[in-house]
Amino acid sequence: MVWPFVDQMNPSGDTLALASTEVDLSQIPEGAQIKVMWRGRPMFVRHRTKAEIEEAQSVSLSQLKDPQTDEDRATAADGTYRPEWLVMSANCTHLGCVPLGDGAGEYNGWFCPCHGSHYDSSGRIRKGPAPTNLPVPEYVFLSDTKIKIG
Amino acid sequence: MSGPSTYKPKPGFETWLDQRLPLIRFANDTMIDFPTPKNLNYWWTFGGILAVCLVLQIITGIVLAMNYVAHTDLAFQSVERIMRDVNFGWLLRYMHSNGASMFFLAVYLHMARGLYYGSYKAPREILWILGVIIFLLMMATAFMGYVLPWGQMSYWGAMVITNLFSSFDQLIPGLGTSITTWLWGGFSVDNPTLNRFFSLHYLLPFVIFAVVALHVWALHVPGNNNPTGIEVKSKSETVPFHPYYTVKDGFAIVIFLMLFAAFVFFNPNALGHADNYIPADPLVTPAHIVPEWYFLPFYAMLRAVPDKLGGVLVMFGSIGLLFILPWLDRAKTKSMRYRPIAKQFWFLFIIAFLVLGYCGSQPADGPIVLVAQIATGYYFAYFLIILPLLAKLETPKGVPTSISAAVLSSDKKGQ
Ligand code: HEM
Numbered sequence: 001m002v003w004p005f006v007d008q009m010n011p012s013g014d015t016l017a018l019a020s021t022e023v024d025l026s027q028i029p030e031g032a033q034i035k036v037m038w039r040g041r042p043m044f045v046r047h048r049t050k051a052e053i054e055e056a057q058s059v060s061l062s063q064l065k066d067p068q069t070d071e072d073r074a075t076a077a078d079g080t081y082r083p084e085w086l087v088m089s090a091n092c093t094h095l096g097c098v099p100l101g102d103g104a105g106e107y108n109g110w111f112c113p114c115h116g117s118h119y120d121s122s123g124r125i126r127k128g129p130a131p132t133n134l135p136v137p138e139y140v141f142l143s144d145t146k147i148k149i150g
Numbered sequence: 151m152s153g154p155s156t157y158k159p160k161p162g163f164e165t166w167l168d169q170r171l172p173l174i175r176f177a178n179d180t181m182i183d184f185p186t187p188k189n190l191n192y193w194w195t196f197g198g199i200l201a202v203c204l205v206l207q208i209i210t211g212i213v214l215a216m217n218y219v220a221h222t223d224l225a226f227q228s229v230e231r232i233m234r235d236v237n238f239g240w241l242l243r244y245m246h247s248n249g250a251s252m253f254f255l256a257v258y259l260h261m262a263r264g265l266y267y268g269s270y271k272a273p274r275e276i277l278w279i280l281g282v283i284i285f286l287l288m289m290a291t292a293f294m295g296y297v298l299p300w301g302q303m304s305y306w307g308a309m310v311i312t313n314l315f316s317s318f319d320q321l322i323p324g325l326g327t328s329i330t331t332w333l334w335g336g337f338s339v340d341n342p343t344l345n346r347f348f349s350l351h352y353l354l355p356f357v358i359f360a361v362v363a364l365h366v367w368a369l370h371v372p373g374n375n376n377p378t379g380i381e382v383k384s385k386s387e388t389v390p391f392h393p394y395y396t397v398k399d400g401f402a403i404v405i406f407l408m409l410f411a412a413f414v415f416f417n418p419n420a421l422g423h424a425d426n427y428i429p430a431d432p433l434v435t436p437a438h439i440v441p442e443w444y445f446l447p448f449y450a451m452l453r454a455v456p457d458k459l460g461g462v463l464v465m466f467g468s469i470g471l472l473f474i475l476p477w478l479d480r481a482k483t484k485s486m487r488y489r490p491i492a493k494q495f496w497f498l499f500i501i502a503f504l505v506l507g508y509c510g511s512q513p514a515d516g517p518i519v520l521v522a523q524i525a526t527g528y529y530f531a532y533f534l535i536i537l538p539l540l541a542k543l544e545t546p547k548g549v550p551t552s553i554s555a556a557v558l559s560s561d562k563k564g565q
């Protein structure tokens with residue numbers, strides 16, 4: 001009896017239907033990032049530099065609060081691994097602010113000014129109150145220069 | 151002090167009504183003949199002030215709602231339209247937004263009064279707990295109200311506060327996310343969120359109104375506490391509420407409304423944040439997000455703890471403690487007037503709370519975090535260690551035998 005009154009607050013059919021977003025990668029030069037909206041949330045799509053990739057790959061898992069390899073994070077749902085492309089949520093896993101990018105923070109990745117969370121160039125949490133890495137959504141490569149999130 | 155009613159209906163309509171629905175008797179017994187301790191000071195006027203605040207918020211709110219549109223595409227513009235085009239819209243909105251601030255100012259002073267004079271102790275525990283419930287409802291209402299204009303601070307405030315619940319993912323994976331998805335009605339703060347917040351923002355003040363009625367009912371059973379903390383012993387220690395306290399409260403309300411008017415007419419945005427005049431943008435968080443001033447002490451506690459779930463628990467715990475305060479402080483002497491040691495810790499508590507407020511307004515780095523941690527520690531220690539210990543250790547000083555004795559002795563000293 002109570003459930004309909006509770007469940008009406010969950011995402012409705014039309015909200016769930018807004019499922020995917022396509023991103024044209026050719027517009028993003030190396031060392032730059034864009035933010036796109038997917039299901040009402042911002043996503044970072046970053047074209048990483050060689051240095052960023054190397055830095056992200058050289059970190060050992062024991063240094064991480066939420067251990068994940070860079071390869072795991074930069075691999076698309078279809079298994080394509082192109083480390084120059086990092087696609088992930090742009091809401092800080094602490095309380096949801098959008099962190100500053102382009103090498104910000106003590107780990108040359110992202111820095112969330114709201115309560116001081118530092119993410120590395122792989123978007124992994126390194127310091128501050130955020131509990132987990134910036135989550136990577138499901139996405140696939142449609143072509144060399146196009147991805148589809150969701 | 152409620153007793154047998156002293157109301158004598160006049161013959162005719164009053165008697166007829168009294169035998170059917172004793173409305174006039176009720177009004178008489180609660181607001182006119184109600185026996186009130188004769189020694190209440192101005193700290194006791196905030197109850198009346200709070201009632202005025204609630205009524206003002208409801209009236210201004212209802213007319214704002216006639217012009218407001220709860221949709222992410224239109225909300226910001228509809229508020230700007232209220233400000234520029236709706237007749238007297240600017241006045242109504244400034245009354246409503248500054249009214250919320252005044253409401254909190256009054257409630258904080260009202261609560262500090264209760265802490266100082268031991269008004270939470272037997273036989274007023276339920277009265278106190280109802281007060282804490284009102285405070286929580288006020289916080290929920292004000293938070294959701296602040297989201298409605300859909301400016302940058304609205305949006306990011308909603309984001310941060312609703313995300314507090316995502317910390318439950320640390321307890322059971324997935325629990326927090328299901329709660330936030332349910333609260334949002336989507337995958338982020340968005341139109342469904344704004345809609346339900348408007349619905350609840352309209353509803354909660356009326357719930358507050360109902361709890362206030364219970365609060366006043368619970369007040370009228372044991373009667374008012376008073377600055378001595380000694381219960382009324384005889385009718386001679388009381389005066390009828392009207393005219394003695396209607397006039398005193400009325401005077402305080404006028405002074406309070408002057409302060410309110412000073413904000414509304416001379417500095418209506420002093421208590422707000424400029425970023426809320428920028429429309430909400432889910433892609434960019436303002437560099438320094440802060441809640442409204444009245445949430446700052448609790449925001450500082452949230453940030454003082456480096457762990458996400460820990461911070462959330464400390465913040466909610468700080469209010470949770472108030473619920474059990476009557477059983478933490480078991481000292482027989484109510485009023486801090488006669489508790490020389492507890493009194494000093496009380497002042498320190500007020501300072502710690504203000505310091506927390508300051509810390510909450512500053513970016514959280516370096517020394518600010520440390521200061522906030524110390525003040526948070528003191529806040530909890532005051533309730534969990536200091537008051538329980540003092541109840542056992544402290545010797546009260548100069549407790550008078552009755553309200554009358556206290557009033558007479560202070561007369562002698564020429565106070
Ligand atoms: C406990 C009482 C209340 C409190 C503390 C409160 C608080 C607030 C606050 C802080 C805002 C944001 C003001 C701003 O910055 O623009 C607001 C907005 C609003 N409130 Fe309330 N409110 C209360 C009662 C009500 C009631 C009863 C209604 C409707 C019947 C209402 C309707 C509105 C509307 C339509 C807005 C959006 C317009 C605006 O932003 O000015 N409020 N409220």
Ligand code: FES
Nearest residue numbers: 092094095112115
């Ligand atoms: S939201 Fe990013 S640190 Fe709190």
